[in-house]
Amino acid sequence: MPNRSRAAALIAILLMLAAPVGAADSPNLTLLNVSYDPTREFYAAFNPLFAAYWKSKTGQTVTVNQSHGGSGAQARAVIEGLDADVVTLALAYDIDAIAKKSGAIATDWESRLPHDSSPYTSTIVLVVRKGNPKHIRDWNDVVAPGIGVVTANPKTGGGARWNFLAAYAYALKRNHNDDAKAREFVTALYKNVGVLDSGARGSTTTFVERGIGDVLVAWENEAHFITQAQPGAYEIVVPSVSILAEPSVAWVDANVQRHGTAAAAKAYLEFLYTPAAQRLACKFGYRPTLTAVLGSCGTSFPRTDLVTIASFGGWNSAQARFFADGGVFDQISGK
Amino acid sequence: MTATGTRRPGFGRGAAAIGLAGLLLIVFILAPVAQIVYEAGRSGIGPLLATFADRESQAAIWLTIVAAAIAVAFNAAFGLIAAWTLTKYRFPGKAALQALIDLPLTVSPVVAGLALLLTFGTRSPLGAWFAHHGVPIAFARPGIVIATIFVTFPYVARELIALMSDQGRELEEAAIALGASTWQAFRRVTFPSIRSAFVSGVLLCNARAMGEFGAVAVISGRIRGLTDTVSLQISNLYDDAQIVAAFTLAGTLAAIAIALTFARRLAAHR
Amino acid sequence: MRRRDPIGGRPLLLGTTLVLVAAVVILPLASLVLALHGTTPATFAGAVLTPRALAALRLTVGSALGASIVDVFAGLYVAWVLARYRFPGRAALDALIDIPFALPPSVTGIALAVLYGAHGAFGAWLEAHGWHVANTQLGIVVALTFVAFPFVVRTVQEPLAQLPAAFSEAAASLGAGEWTTFWRVTLPLLGPALLTAFTLALARTLGEYGSVIFIAGNIPGRTEIAPLLIVTRLEEYDYAGAAAIAVVLLAVSFAMLLAINGFQRRMTLARTTL
Structure with missing residues (x-):
């Protein structure tokens, strides 16, 4: 046939x-x-x-x-x-x-x-636009009302989880390890977040290419990538407390x-x-x-107070408490 | 054809109406194309050509060509069979079958990608079976091909059905009465009369296949140099702040798609 | 009474068609619907009735409606000019209409994002005049209007060309002005075609993803479209949540398709071939 x-x-x-x-x-x-x-x-x-x-x-x-x-x-x-x-x-x-x-x-x-x-390791820093128009010096400036924050979704990103924990660690240090206060702090932080991209590079694109937000919470290496790609257009702010990623x-x-x-x-x-x-x-x-x-290697790394994941009882405990379904992040973001 | 009483415009209202339409098309439609050309060429020819020397971009181009070729061949074969079936035979449920063939046109590409992931991902028995036999589909190149087939499934069929349903089946019946086989009737009688519509459908299918984004984005696994098509590579490069390279690939893809679309208009008008 | 069909091959070809349609279209879409198996109405509502998902669906439907309406007017106008006048460059303008259809979604996305971005050629000017396009719903509408424009023009072009000249000439001879003729004679005759064009544009824009995400800003609750929310849920490996929103979109697409087919059957003047 x-x-x-x-x-x-x-x-x-x-x-x-x-x-x-x-x-x-x-x-x-x-x-x-x-x-x-x-x-x-x-x-x-x-x-x-x-x-x-x-x-x-x-x-x-x-x-x-x-x-x-x-x-x-x-x-x-x-x-x-x-x-x-x-x-x-x-x-x-x-x-x-x-x-x-x-x-x-x-x-x-x-x-x-x-x-x-x-x-290799890294830490979490803040990236602001040229001249730091919103005068962001540390984490407490990031949670001020009206500040546009860009960070990724902790449910999908890795840096995003370090970002969350770095802010949380800062709040604990500032408030004598008061978890309720730290929770209030991250609640205020995520209230300021407009766009939750799924990963760190998505956040960078949102902040740099789309021009959204006043401060990008980012990996230190990503901050270097941004300032090298567009010299002079962005500034790195090293917070007083961060986390060893x-x-x-x-x-x-x-x-x-x-x-x-x-x-x-x-x-x-x-x-x-x-x-x-x-x-x-x-x-x-x-x-x-x-x-x-x-x-x-031509890169200098500023010294700052770095907490480690051990202070949260290790990743298994931190993941279950903060980022698992129904965890702290879900509660504060109202999902 | 001068159906609506077409006229040559004098000065005045006619010229103003034409001017406004022209302005609308140029500002709204031509400007983005000009933007692509400008961004690709702004750093000169060197960086533009360097884009094509990149291994990942080359692999993306190759994958796009192969996936589109397979999808177009598959859908062209399906289009001929389906159009013949729907227009030359009588059977119940024709309208429903037609609607099912058209369905991919109205399904969001992302929904299509999700549906394919649920069908061929390792969670599903079918996907697990394929993966077990060494041909993983989701997060691998066969998934790209299947997603491309899904989103461009109706194009050839639609084009042919529109034409063939007007033609009826008398000529084929006559040919068969004169001793031709069904295949000969198709080959000698039907196909010559639908050739330009077939070419038009294939070109359209190809243009859409090469540019597909949402469905392949969901199922690709985003492996650079392996499962990223040109469309996906464009978004990678954009995210990597490699704007010239992103727009160079964008311009290339756009040029091919526009050429195919214009060729199709020419084929259809002949 | 059964008579043998002179055209043979029906079992083979009908069977092949059915198998292919089943494999390519029905199997994946059935898997999608089956993924809801085990989902109770409560968990379904939990995925679809959240403020974020509702906002995304509202934004998607609203932007698609807005873009389709703009396209019906702009598309009808352009098609009418092209049908009514002969002028140098007419073929070139006619060819331009195909461009949004030809451009791949990601290409459209980055081009529009740069052009209408705050530093872009159009964006800078619009910003200076108080119009924010990038990262707003307006940006989404711009992208969708661009994408669906050819669907409208091409759908109304053919019936417009086939309108009997005698109608408008008769109207003119009865003393009707150009606009009166257009509103009273041309437009009603084009009704079914316009309805099809509108529905086609709507079906296309409801699901659009690639060209929108680059310009939309993607802010949950404000500029996050439903297809993007599906992708986000998927990246969280919330398959049930992704499938629930996808099924809602699928149901809307299906309704659109039924509507298009319904209109087309009633249309006497138009047949849409895109």
């Missing part, structure tokens, strides 16, 4: 076209790094560095693909099947969530790499086994701790854990 052979030919053509789409079976190695929002520029610079290292060591050509988004949303995407070889997320809890809910990452992941698998990394055991990329994935993350990578991180505004590179 001619129409049947025609249909068969058509299906054959479709399958041939679909084949390269379905399977990426190149002889070379490909890694997928699922990361949080503002690391785009850093990993774009880091990946060629690692590729050169891996080539010299093994002769293999490695290509690293990136996916960026709010850290919580990215973690859930991995749980839902996003095929990551490594995750480089904004906080340990998001990797724990993958380990617990999907079993794809070994539960002892944090002890597999130095510094609790946190190759520890982005975490892990390889995804189940996926690297399936892809046969275990060695490369592990080497990729270990390479983050080398002086060359640390200097690069430092250049992009991340605080290096290898402090020896501090003098040679």
Whole structure:
């Protein structure tokens, strides 16, 4: 039957076209790094560095693909099947969530790499427009009535959760650890927030490209990105109290086994701790854990009072109390 | 055709009416296009060309071409089959079938993306089955193709049905009475008369397929260099403050889509 | 009495059509509706009747209505000028109408965001005159008006061209002025086409996402459209919440489609091919 052979030919053509789409079976190695929002520029610079290292060591050509988004949303995407070889997320809890809910990452992941698998750290600062027209010097200026605040959604972002906790820590310090007062403080803060983007870079776009708000609560590295992209247009305000943010990394055991990329994935993350990578991180505004590179990377990091996640009883406790469904954030934002 | 009594305008009201319409179109529709060209070219030709040397942008362009090609081929085949079925056969429930074919036109792209994610995500049995057999659909390239097929599903079919329902089925019946097979009747009688409508539908389908944003954004997983189409890469670049690169890709995509749309008008007017 | 259909192949082709429609259209949309399985009316209301979701739905419907109404007037005007007059550049103007339809949503979005932004060529001028477009509902309406414009022009163009010249000439010979002819003769004859155009524009703008999110500001309760809220819920992995809002939008789209088909069946002059 001619129409049947025609249909068969058509299906054959479709399958041939679909084949390269379905399977990426190149002889070379490909890694997928699922990361949080503002690391785009850093990993774009880091990946060629690692590729050169891996080539010299093994002769293999490695290509690293990136996916960026709010850290919580990215973690859930991995749980839902996003095929990551490594995750480089904004906080340990998001990797724990993958380990617990999907079993794809070994539960002892944090002890597999130095510094609790946190190759660089950061903190939370405030970014204001040129000349600081609203005179924002510290967190208490941010909650003043009529100040437009831009920060991301703590339900989806990672930096957004550090932002929340940094403000909360400030309020606790100011009010002799009075939780009720701290809660009032963050309530006032989020009352001033117009736009809750899903990740840190979305907030940056809202603040910079769309021109919304008077102050952006941001990662220190993101603040560097903004002031470098548009010199003179924005100023960084370092608050008196902030939080030591520890982005975490892990390889995804189940996926690297399936892809046969275990060695490369592990080497990729270990390479983050080398002086060359640390200097690069430092250049992009991340605080290096290898402090020896501090003098040679061209970025200076102001000293400020940094609390740690331990003061909130660790991430499991902080997540359950503040950011889980029905937690403090849901209560104060009236969802 | 001079149906409404078209006239050459004199001076006065006619010229004013034309001027106002022209101004409206230029200010409202042409200005955004001019903006794209301006933003892409403002730093000179070097940065503009550098956009195309970027690996992620190249991968986005390739994915867009392949996904559109598969979606257009699929929907063109479907369009021919559906249009023939709906216009040459008698069966109950025709209106309902027609409405179902049209449905993707009115479904929000985001709703379409969500629906596909619920169908092919790892939570659904179907999605889990595909993932288990090594062909994950959600957060992978097959998902992009399926989303593109969904949003452009009706275009070829609609174009053909509009024309073929006017043609009736007498010619095919005559051909068959003279000894032709159904396939020959389609091939020799029907297809020549619908060729330009078919081309027009394919061009339209292609233009929409290459530009789709909302549905693919939901299902893509946003892997740069792997599951980001040109449309998604444009929003990545915009977020990364790479304005020249964003507008260069935007201009390229716009130029192709506009060329396809104009070609389609020419095909339809012939 | 059954007579064999001379045109063969019905079981094969009808079957193929049904299978494809089922796989491409029915399966995903059914999954969406089935995702509400286990959702009680209370949790459904909890997702859809929150102030934020209601505001998003109101904003979406309101902006879509506003843009569609503007488009019906502007589109009818442009189509009328193009049908009534012959002038140099007419073909070029006619071609321009296709542009919003051709432009990909994200391209439209960034172009409009820059053009109407506070520092853009139009935005700066409008701001100076007290009109805030970017990050306001006006911006959403501008984007939607742009996107739906070709739907209106192309829908009314054909019936406008086919209006028998004799009608307006007769009216003119009876002493009716140009406007009287337009209002009393042309417009009523175009009624069904205009209604279809309006519904098409509305159906298109209700679901629009890509071109809007760049210019809207996306402020919950004020400039956050319903499709964006669906994406936000999805990124929070609140599938039930996303599906609930999506089903509401889907129901509205479905109603629009039924309306379009209803109008088109009654239309004698127009057939819409976009």
